Amino acid sequence: xxxxRASFALVALVAAGxxxxxxxxxxxxxxxxxRRRFVQSLVAAGAxxxxxxxxxxxxxxxxxxxxxxxASSGSTAPPLRIDPSxxxxxxxxxxxxxxxxxxxxxxRIVIELYGGVxxxxxRNFRELAEGSRGFGYAxxxxxxCIPGLTIQAGDVTKDDGTGGRSIYGDSFPAENFAISHSVPxxxxxxxxxxxAVDSRFLVETRPDGSQYLDGKYVAVGRVIRGMDVVTRIExxxxxxxxNRPRARVAIDASGVIPLGEARGTSKGEKAxxxxxxxxxxxxx
Numbered sequence: 001x002x003x004x005r006a007s008f009a010l011v012a013l014v015a016a017g018x019x020x021x022x023x024x025x026x027x028x029x030x031x032x033x034x035r036r037r038f039v040q041s042l043v044a045a046g047a048x049x050x051x052x053x054x055x056x057x058x059x060x061x062x063x064x065x066x067x068x069x070x071a072s073s074g075s076t077a078p079p080l081r082i083d084p085s086x087x088x089x090x091x092x093x094x095x096x097x098x099x100x101x102x103x104x105x106x107x108r109i110v111i112e113l114y115g116g117v118x119x120x121x122x123r124n125f126r127e128l129a130e131g132s133r134g135f136g137y138a139x140x141x142x143x144x145c146i147p148g149l150t151i152q153a154g155d156v157t158k159d160d161g162t163g164g165r166s167i168y169g170d171s172f173p174a175e176n177f178a179i180s181h182s183v184p185x186x187x188x189x190x191x192x193x194x195x196a197v198d199s200r201f202l203v204e205t206r207p208d209g210s211q212y213l214d215g216k217y218v219a220v221g222r223v224i225r226g227m228d229v230v231t232r233i234e235x236x237x238x239x240x241x242x243n244r245p246r247a248r249v250a251i252d253a254s255g256v257i258p259l260g261e262a263r264g265t266s267k268g269e270k271a272x273x274x275x276x277x278x279x280x281x282x283x284x
Contacts, residue, residue: 082117084222085182085209089114091221092122094262095129097137098253099229101236106249109203109226110262111187114219120168120175121189121197121220127167128156128199129254135165137199142249144242145234149210152190153251154200161242164190164198171196179219182209185227188217205234224263 082089092115099106115122128136135156143161144152157163166172174195181188184207190200197218204210223230236245 081180081214082178083180083182084186085180089179089222090116091259092116093126094224094257094259095126095221096253096255096257096262097129097226097251099142099226099233100250100252101233102247103250105252106232107226107229109229110224110257111221112224112259112262113221114179117178118175118218118220120172121218124167124172124197124199125187125189125201125220126256128154130256131254133167137251137254140251142233142251143244145236145238145245145249146243147205147234149206149234150202150204151230151234152200152202153249154190156199160244161200164192164200166198171198173197174218177215177218180209181211181213181217181219183222184209185223185230186210186219187221187223188213188219191217203230205230 091112094110094112097109097111099109113122113126127133130136131138137154137156140154140156140159142151142153143155143159144150152161155161155163157165164171171192174189174191174197179186181204184205186204188202188204189197190202192198192200195216201220202217203223204213233245233249236247236249238244239246
């Protein structure tokens with residue numbers, strides 16, 4: 001019996017002796033059923049745990065991609081969709097944003113990142129938080145607040161929502177749209193001209209989700225601590241048609257912190273993360 005091409009790809013991955021998160025397997029398939037069966041075979045082989053948590057991007061062309069891979073080419077909306085309201089996603093790392101309002105400290109926002117689902121986009125967000133390229137989120141401000149909907153920030157060039165710059169260049173193609181915007185606190189990269197991604201991001205605040213963003217914005221993580229800070233920001237008075245807050249809402253500092261500390265478990269506190277125990281991959 002002839003082995004399906006998806007199985008050949010899986011055999012090659014296993015034979016190479018590499019974990020899924022370190023390998024890159026290009027599988028050019030045109031039939032959704034074939035792509036679905038390939039991902040299911042990865043799950044069955046133990047290469048994927050949780051909700052696509054260790055390096056699988058349910059993408060039209062790239063099925064498995066390493067977290068340190070440079071941005072390459074854009075992708076269309078994936079045939080799979082992860083719903084974080086029913087399928088918690090495995091976090092790979094965490095970042096923080098220290099916020100002030102008109103110079104007064106307002107608190108810290110902690111975001112868990114899903115590098116197993118969108119590694120290129122997560123790397124972009126993480127390095128901007130670290131400022132490792134000589135520019136980043138520290139010193140920028142929240143430029144838009146819409147109560148019950150979103151706050152937006154991260155314009156590292158103009159600080160008004162009309163600029164932005166990624167670690168890969170001015171912008172890079174949207175990686176995938178695998179995560180559904182079904183829960184508040186989700187952090188997504190703002191889509192610019194032509195759907196490209198730069199440094200700008202939003203935090204979703206709509207209580208019942210913002211699924212109208214599905215297929216348009218790349219979700220990279222979720223706020224796990226500091227949603228009270230986000231709520232305070234979104235309800236600030238605004239000015240103009242673009243809803244810019246009257247007060248300066250600044251990101252005074254940003255960076256990366258260990259997941260245990262991000263979840264409050266390093267000091268014996270109860271974990272505050274939204275993802276908890278990884279669940280089986282759900283296919284749509």
